[in-house]
Amino acid sequence: MTMKVEEKLTRNAIRNAKESHIRLDQTICRTCVERPCIRLCPGRLYSQSAETGEMVVEYAGCLECGTCKIACGRKSVSWEYPEGGFGVQYRYG
């Protein structure tokens, strides 16, 4: 039985900024059928809200890999690095 990715993320050292460094354009997300962000994000941080139907991203666990920025062909994902000193701090790398 392998560990769930949610638990794997808890092993990382992360200092979260108050604001998300990832913003989604919901008008674009609504028109997207493939939603590659959900399958490709290594942290499984993207999901579709059951109540609102909107795309949600849990920026707090972000590994800063950049996969979603590249995978989102519709350019809904605006992604920048968290402010200096924030975000994941790899102790092994």
Added chain:
Amino acid sequence: MADDKLDVVIVGGGLAGLAAAYCLSEAGRQVLLLERGDEPGSKNVTGGRIYLAPIRPLLPGLFDNAPFERHVVKEALTMVDGRNTTTLSHVQDRWRHAPYMSYTVLRARFDQWLSAKAMEKGAFVIPRRRVDDLLWEDGRVAGVRAGGEEISAHVVIAADGALSFMAEKAHLKQPLVPSKHAVAVKEVYGLESGAIEERFGLDAGEGAAHLFMGSITKGRFGGGFLYTNKESLSVGLVLGMDALMQGPEQFDVTLNQGPEQFDVPSLMGEFESLPEIAQYIKGAELKEYSAHIITEAGVGGLSRLFTDGMLVAGDAAGFALNMGVTVRGMEFAVASGVIAARVIDEALKKNDFSAQFLSLYERRLKESFVMKDMETFRHTAEVLANPRLFTVYPACISSLLDAVFTIGEGPRKGLYRSAMDAAKKHAGAWSAFKDFLSLRKI
């Protein structure tokens, strides 16, 4: 001219930026390196292993006391067909003797060490400082903007990694598209050094590098890796983004692959539970889960390498190469950083920071192993994109060995007949022949 400009500002404390900072400081230049993480290395991820032979001559003596993990003496390749595995393992006695060919490495530790070396030479390394933008002056790059401050410099080195926002802002970068990238996921497991040496059959200090290919990537471009560190193991998976984007329906799922899970975390979970991996990480504690994108486009995916007042080095420029069973990037980063530093030192002597003068950087890179290797392996990406490499051939080898080693109830077929049956079942002779021909490109 009243000169309040720094000689050089370097964006990013990875191997390219730190190598450049080290060399420029050694040459007596004023260098400021800005790093967005808590320390250089704290945003960096490698597989990873570094090949030292190409970079030793560039920085003589520097790496003699570097905090590497283990020198690699054992190379293994496992072909995976569902839960069936075939492993080829090679120990080269030469690799057991100094100077060692390659070392496993963990970046947090290694980059901090290189940063300290650069600071000893006089470089200013400022952590926790994200660079937000470039400064422009008369259409040329003239410094950076970071945390509301403007920092002027004669030359900027963009060494800000595979996503390079700086190269993008200077319009040097090709658009980031899935077809040119892979996503890499890695787990670090803590394990005592004695246990590592026992499990991998190594002497003290020795390391192993183990690659995996086949159904672990479900017919997609990619592969797995396992590296031994001093007191940990690095286990990971590299997955071509384009193939992942296409979804399950595009692939042949009949090849003994079990239920289809098409998301990256599930593929990683399946990989680490493979018996071939599980035996090594048994009882070990997960310490870290990391991920990063990798450029897979080879020489065709490079950014433009220079503009007025700026050079691009390391992953930011696209200096990474998948040569099939060997994957390289870190030595290209170090070399491009050193070459950038030398060119900038000359530019400072001539007081000429124009694109025309800085084009010397590209010429020097072309004379070095960096561009020569990138050019030699120009076609690897297209050869490796062949899905048969990840499905048909591992399955074929698996059935062949199954036929050779299994004794059932009835009389056995001869060995030649078994081999032909395995080949016919899995690979049409013509497509196999074409695949063989395509290997001449790499």
